[in-house]
Amino acid sequence: MIVLIPLAAVVARSTDGGLGAFWDAVSGRQAVASLKLTLLISIAVAAINAVAGTLVAWVLVRDRFRGRGIVNALIDLPFALPTIVAGITLLALYGPSSPTGINVVGTRWAIAMALLFVTLPFVVRSVQPVLMELDREMEEAAVSLGAGSLTVFRRIVFPNLVPAILSGAALGFARAVGEFGSVVLIAGNLPFKTEVASVFIFGRIESDAVTSAAAVSVVLLALSLVVLLAIRALGRFGPGGLRDGR
Secondary structure, three states: OOOHHHHHHHHHHHOOOHHHHHHHHHHOHHHHHHHHHHHHHHHHHHHHHHHHHHHHHHHHHHOOOOOHHHHHHHOOHHHHOOHHHHHHHHHHHHOOOOOOOOOOOOOHHHHHHHHHHHHHHHHHHHHHHHHHHOOHHHHHHHHHOOOOHHHHHHHHHHHHHHHHHHHHHHHHHHHHHHOOHHHHOOOOOOOOOOOOHHHHHHHHHHOOOHHHHHHHHHHHHHHHHHHHHHHHHHHOOOHHHHHHOO
């Protein structure tokens, strides 16, 4: 009830003016541009995190080095940090007064960097427990039979990680689609260029076009729900799903 009642209220509000008004709200040029930008960057961020998150999880599980505990704790920092603070941090580091000399404010790179920051933990925390539970004896047996490291990873480790990678990437995508706090300060919010859907929705609310904002919100909700359901369905065909018949 905590989840469904507010969602139902948003859906109901989005159709206050009828289906025609709903379609006009979501098919306007500015709305379409913001949705398209959000979708494309979120997909790119999810793909990058699928690779980077898997590598980070592998290092944390399989390697031993000084400061490993600190790195492991820092992975969860984007979960605990208010997203607006993340935006301020990124603005200070990659803004006009950047100590690194890199200024990405008002570009799509800024959006991607902000979304990468807040979504990295999803893949890491999805893959990490799977790696910890993998039976190392299978890998050792493959090595004893002459398999190389790449072959062992490709034939034994990776198939077991696929469901976790997909699950983490899907959660990261869903988070990226609706992200606001870390993006609003650094993106520049230029219509048709760097305005993501969440900022567009905020602008519509400020303009007292609440029904229009609710309509675009429903589209984002539907996108996230479809992706999560699709990844859940794909997970059934992973090694674990095939073994237990779910």
